[in-house]
Amino acid sequence: MARLNSVKMTYAINRTGEIVSIDNVDNGLECNCICIDCNGQLEAKQGAKNQWHFSHHKDNDAINCQWSGESELHIKVKEYLDRYKRLTVPIGFTNPTSLDIQFDEIQLEKSLRPTKRIPDVTGYCAGEKILIEVKVTHEVDQQKRIDYKKVNVSVIELDFSDFTFIDTRSKPLPQR
Structure with missing residues (x-):
């Protein structure tokens, strides 16, 4: 690791x-x-x-x-969402379940008008816009939350603050 x-x-x-x-x-x-x-x-x-x-x-x-490694992790999470267009999110506290979200479209780093904020990922699912913020070291601040609330849009913050990379390259490296 x-x-x-x-x-x-x-x-x-x-x-x-x-x-x-x-x-x-x-x-x-x-x-x-x-x-x-x-x-x-x-x-x-x-x-x-x-x-x-x-x-x-x-x-x-x-x-x-x-x-930094934070930059790298940010990119990898956004690349994953862009490629697979899906996300599984937990629902509930007492008897938690999960919900699979399959996005119709993903846009990376797209400006959200009229806030002028740029969420990490904007996903569209069944006509609904869902913003995704990737937390590695900095969470969504209070002002950004207020701005998102003003435009009445759903936001998911993915928390990778305790994430540790595991080297998965145990197989031979690709030859050119």
Whole structure:
């Protein structure tokens, strides 16, 4: 298991502005990627021994980069929701059950008008808009709650604050 501060960067931005996985780029500087946080040049490290990851290129000044495992977890949760368009949520306290939500559409980082807030995920299910916020270290603050209440929209906050990564790469790394 790994703590968030030991998680390696596995997502970056490619030359067309898309978020890409380390598994889908060329090795080294040929990846043509930049950091999601600081826009610094990255190189893909795709060796045979260690987990594949991006690192800042040695000529790049990454001193002010704020990338963290929190950023990575945020991205992975949003990617999961975008790909699978489903979520299971708990219902009740005394006799808890669960509800499977199958979204018709998912939008990432879409501005919510007229609040000008940008929820992590906006999902649409049977004509209803559901906002999803991903908590890793910072929960939805009071002002954001008030803003969401004003527009009468359902909000789910997914709490990953106690999450620990488990390295699932025990199988051989993919060959290029």
